[in-house]
Amino acid sequence: MTQKTGALIFDETADRYDIRFDIADYYGGLHCGECMDVFTGGKWKPTRIEYGDNWYLVGIRAEDLNGLRVRI
Template sequence: MRQGTLIFDEYRDRYDIRFDLAEYYGVLDCGDCLEVFTRGKWKPARMEYGDNWYLAGIRTKDLNGLRVRV
């Protein structure tokens, strides 16, 4: 699994994962599964879209900067 940071790509209006300065995962779509590091452990989550993008299984208002792995 690769670890990175969740960022919002304003050009594509979707989230992406940044692994380092020049390497990205590619945009995330609805149903894409990943793990989020929260409260000291990795939790499974799924990217979804309703009124806005959110992670099913994770309670947060801001997804930017979350440590994730795929």
């Protein structure tokens, strides 16, 4: 299976994060527990998205998830 690379964006209408691959190409909304890789510190790290007091990526320290480079 080929992975696609994009950027995390927050979809305010759905109140959840999505991945934007291109101008009009989106993943379709992320749900708790969905796994992906995030590019941080110069390398790809496996993670999953979860929701507590706010959305976060397990094992990734980030103030804001918007714009993070991910692949799924």
